[in-house]
Amino acid sequence: MESAGNEIVFKKETISKLLTLSFKEDKTKVSSDAVVLVGEMLRVFVEEATRRSVKQAINEDCDTVNIEHFEKILPQLLLDF
């Protein structure tokens, strides 16, 4: 499968640690499969954020995607997640 998006992956260990850091209770753990899926969620999130920003830049006839483009698409992005 050749998909540009699939090459970059968040390491399982990184995600696992990130999640545990945010948990309020020490007892809470995450199953291995759940970690993989959260990784997928994050990957989609980053991809959506970037692609929507690029689209915004295209709409405004810009060659460079800058922070204003990202700021414009951010509200809808957060609502979608």
Add this chain to the structure above:
Amino acid sequence: MKMDDNDAQKQRLKAAIHYTVGYHCQHIASDCEKQITKQTIAAIAETAFRQCDIFAKDLEAFARHAKRHTVTVDDVKLTARRTTALADYIQQKSEELALNNQELKEKRKKTAAKRKSKDMEPEEDNEVED
């Protein structure tokens, strides 16, 4: 003391996320033949980091609601419920994972069975080929 350790670890994780996100963004932008500023990448990375915190708190709440201490695939599916496309995508990925696990299980069973039959006397032929 623990707070400092936590903060240090948080910074390391943030840096790791930033690195991966940066790579990802550059790749996508150049695919679309656009440049992307470092500032934008930093903003996306920061947002992703914070989104992960939101995911974590939601996941913990869902697990606790189900009276569990371990966050499972079902909890993650719930966090993806807002957009149909996302929910479908996560559902598909979870099915792939389950299939993968099943295949691994069967592989292990076969290897274990092979080992067992090697220990016993090789009397029967399992496969008859015409």
